[in-house]
Amino acid sequence: MDGLHKGWFTEFSPDDLEKINGSDSDSKQLKSDGQEMGGAWPGQAFSLQVKKTLFHEKSKYQDVLVFESTTYGNVLVLDGIIQATERDEFSYQEMLAHLPLFAHPNPKRVLIIGGGDGGILREVLKHEQVEKVTMCEIDEMVIEVAKKYLPGMSCGFNDPKLDLYCGDGFEFLKNHKNEFDVIITDSSDPVGPAESLFGQSYYELLRDALNDDGILSSQGESVWLHLNLIAHLIKFNRQIFPTVNYGQSIVSTYPSGSMGYLICAKNANRDVTVPSREVSPSIQSQLRFYNSEVHRAAFVLPQFVKNALNQ
Amino acid sequence: MDGLHKGWFTEFSPDDLEKINGSDSDSKQLKSDGQEMGGAWPGQAFSLQVKKTLFHEKSKYQDVLVFESTTYGNVLVLDGIIQATERDEFSYQEMLAHLPLFAHPNPKRVLIIGGGDGGILREVLKHEQVEKVTMCEIDEMVIEVAKKYLPGMSCGFNDPKLDLYCGDGFEFLKNHKNEFDVIITDSSDPVGPAESLFGQSYYELLRDALNDDGILSSQGESVWLHLNLIAHLIKFNRQIFPTVNYGQSIVSTYPSGSMGYLICAKNANRDVTVPSREVSPSIQSQLRFYNSEVHRAAFVLPQFVKNALNQ
DSSP states (O other): OOSEETTEEEEEOHHHHHHHHTOOTTGGGGEETTEEOSSOOTTEEEEEEEEEEEEEEEOSSSEEEEEEESSSOEEEEETTEEEEETTTHHHHHHHHHHHHHHHSSSOOEEEEEEOTTSHHHHHHTTOTTOOEEEEEESOHHHHHHHHHHOTTTSTTTTOTTEEEEESOHHHHHHTOOSOEEEEEEEOOOSSSTTGGGGSHHHHHHHHHHEEEEEEEEEEOOOTTTOHHHHHHHHHHHHHHOSEEEEEEEEOTTSGGGEEEEEEEESSTTOOTTSOSSOOOHHHHTTOSSOOHHHHHHHTOOOHHHHHHHTO | OOSEETTEEEEEOHHHHHHHHTOOTTGGGGEETTEEOSSOOTTEEEEEEEEEEEEEEEOSSSEEEEEEESSSOEEEEETTEEEEETTTHHHHHHHHHHHHHHHSSSOOEEEEEEOTTSHHHHHHTTOTTOOEEEEEESOHHHHHHHHHHOTTTSTTTTOTTEEEEESOHHHHHTTOOSOEEEEEEEOOOSSSTTGGGGSHHHHHHHHHHEEEEEEEEEEOOOTTTOHHHHHHHHHHHHHHOSEEEEEEEEOTTSGGGEEEEEEEESSTTOOTTSOSSOOOHHHHTTOSSOOHHHHHHHTOOOHHHHHHHTO
């Protein structure tokens, strides 16, 4: 059973899928150092109706599925987990990209780790001052299926500002120091190929790859599911960065309907919870989710989250 | 098929469930006056794992189900739609109740239409200045199952400040004029017994039942699913109330993970998007979602919603 059943795709939590399939081969990846890790949401599942399966193969790293849904457009699924639907991807892509980009006064060099569907790249290229975008995606198959089946997301892959590397983000960072104004980690959950992107040593490499006024933005899971993991990420990042903030937005097809964004800055005086620049009318007209007020409001957290994160 | 299947409860959109069951008896209720109506989210479904079915009967008005889930506590389901889970109900109950109650400088008399699970009543009673709460719920069976299976929500039903009526909210309002400081409509979707609670004549009755500085709060569906209905509700309410605002919060087990709140005031000078009163430490310590910053941020809308609602 892989989630495709009777005309519907069902996204189970990886641990529930193991139980349904009677295998526990990967369950050790779900727990680490006593922390509840992301990538698990036992006891709940989300389904989309499938019109047509467009692509389904195993890459070197993961199971890659693209299907046409009846009401959410084309849908990208990696290892059984929905990564993006054409209907609501703009919320995640815009927030993960524009929170750090508008918090930065003048972002010229940007690095994207992951982001193979191209959605983050599309958003970064909306900023005219960006001179060069470097992207490091481990799985070339994701880029290829995005080019073919997700044209609205992958429209930036031919841009002359792009330097594209296919390889491991962790290894890439070891050779790049003080180079980027903004780094965006657009990863899947910490189960499978993205596992190393949630550890302390990864964030230390990110800090070193940023310029002195550099800002980092990372996929930060959901406060409804992974509050312990989020508290853990924030705690160790406060040892690495002088400025650490957590925001969130609604992304309706992600588990529990929300996604968080961990935004860190190397400059202690940089307040990432407010934009540093005005959103020009020409950019605003291209945005469906983000605006300056949404930027500020993203960092206002429900009381139970404030309590848990000591904010 | 009623959503309970192989140890899981699946919430289908009512129109999809009709197709699955081969019946179209209620489909006419889903469309009205060319408006996309709430209560439909075709092509997507949400499932919770069932530990034990606690109650399942048909009342005079609807199918009433309560089950114990494996990870969301006890769950109340009406006509196949999840109304509340013990794990995340606080977001909806606190926001629907405290947005109007804290926007009002001194709410003494409060009316709840619907709200049979008791969650809104519990929140209203946290305000010391409230002298009397009137509640009008059409379905006595919902109150009875809440008392038995949802004790954390139904804890206010024995409070001496409560006047409880079992009957139709629409009819109740016809006999009550200029009486309430705050009215809260805690209804299910506009399919079934709550259908009349989404029409213009209902809102005219609400206005007439409010005092001159009265504030109304209504369950306002999701911007990800029902933007046309929401635009329609706002448009006709601007003919009825001088102040009309729309806010939202994440409620992880509602379709698309969010719920909206339509907040209207009879006083043109009342800005409901900011609290009129401080949240005392004794109330704040009882709240898990709401705080003053959350109040303000709830009314900051994503750009696509602003565009659609002309806000």
